Amino acid sequence: MADRKNQGAGTKPQINTKINNPNSVFNRSMTVNYSSSEAAAAAASVNKPLYNLSTSAAFQRNGSIKSLYSSPFGSMVSAGNSFRGKTSPLPSPKSTPDAISQNTPDPSIRLPGSEDRIVIYFTSLRGIRRTFQDCHSIRMIFRGFRVNVDERDISMDIAYKKELQKVLGQSSFTLPQVFVKGKYIGGADVVKQFLETGELAKMVKGIPLRAMGPCEGCDDMRFLPCANCSGSRKVFDEDDELVKRCSDCNENGLVRCPLCCS
Numbered sequence: 001m002a003d004r005k006n007q008g009a010g011t012k013p014q015i016n017t018k019i020n021n022p023n024s025v026f027n028r029s030m031t032v033n034y035s036s037s038e039a040a041a042a043a044a045s046v047n048k049p050l051y052n053l054s055t056s057a058a059f060q061r062n063g064s065i066k067s068l069y070s071s072p073f074g075s076m077v078s079a080g081n082s083f084r085g086k087t088s089p090l091p092s093p094k095s096t097p098d099a100i101s102q103n104t105p106d107p108s109i110r111l112p113g114s115e116d117r118i119v120i121y122f123t124s125l126r127g128i129r130r131t132f133q134d135c136h137s138i139r140m141i142f143r144g145f146r147v148n149v150d151e152r153d154i155s156m157d158i159a160y161k162k163e164l165q166k167v168l169g170q171s172s173f174t175l176p177q178v179f180v181k182g183k184y185i186g187g188a189d190v191v192k193q194f195l196e197t198g199e200l201a202k203m204v205k206g207i208p209l210r211a212m213g214p215c216e217g218c219d220d221m222r223f224l225p226c227a228n229c230s231g232s233r234k235v236f237d238e239d240d241e242l243v244k245r246c247s248d249c250n251e252n253g254l255v256r257c258p259l260c261c262s
Helices: 002-010 036-047 065-070 070-085 099-104 127-144 158-168 186-195 199-203
Strands: 118-122 149-153 175-182 183-188 223-225 232-236 244-245 252-255
Touching: 118 127, 127 149, 127 186, 149 158, 183 186, 186 199
Parallel strands: 118 149
Antiparallel strands: 118 175, 175 183, 223 252, 232 244
């Protein structure tokens, strides 16, 4: 058995770690032989820039303007100039005849019984943001003058809406609508334009000043709950023994403040 072990040990295969291929990828270094002419050409190609701006005729100070426009950069400049030349400015919306006619108030429209005050028809509803913001801004503008202002909210009393429709002579209109000393001024755009030019201060001159504090009756809300029906819009008729509609309040069960809404 010992002979067999020695015989098996003697036949153990040997591993050859020598790599015969010198161009294998596992070689740590590889020598490339170039001739002198090839090495000079390779060095020149590495050091040469792709586009030399300093030697280009388009960027020379002594070059002509024609050479500049003949270059790729000059073609882009000329294209930009031609593009700007073809564009035309948009017309201003305020310069159109329709916009001018809409902003011009009609002097023949007058509101009777309001010669000593400013009347503003507005809405306190927030259904349309632009309308609500215009109404709020116009109210704040006239409150800044501290004059007598009659604010009529058509969302609180439908009678104000019918009144404005009768005065303007049309069923549809925009809010707010302003009357100064009984004369029709217009909407928010016209009032803001008069404010910027200083004409609005001249219009309100001579109107009585308002009290410094809020109204003692309604706290500047302009309306009070109906005392007859307590805002329910229904009253009991003892003669007919029926529930009837209250005739003292509006559709919201409110009455106008007797102190500030004369």
